[in-house]
Amino acid sequence: MKKNRYSEEQIVRILRETDRDTVLEVAKRHGVSESSIYVWRKRFGAMGNEEVKKLKSHESENVNTG
Numbered sequence: 001m002k003k004n005r006y007s008e009e010q011i012v013r014i015l016r017e018t019d020r021d022t023v024l025e026v027a028k029r030h031g032v033s034e035s036s037i038y039v040w041r042k043r044f045g046a047m048g049n050e051e052v053k054k055l056k057s058h059e060s061e062n063v064n065t066g
Helices: 008-020 023-030 034-044 049-065
Strands: none
Touching (some): 008 034, 008 049
16 A cells, blocks of 8 residues: 555645645645645545544554454
8 A cells, every 4th residue: 555645634734724825836835736635625624633633543443453
């Protein structure tokens, strides 16, 4: 499986930047494509950092028990 370049917390921070700047500017700043930001927004759009941490802990629990 491919290792992600950014953690979930970093992705949420990048998405919060799109609230202030355009998607194009943020994408260039972080060296990602605009489509990556839109995919991230679909997955993490309404989440905050705390919610992402909870999601990550739930996913790790599922891996350990499965």
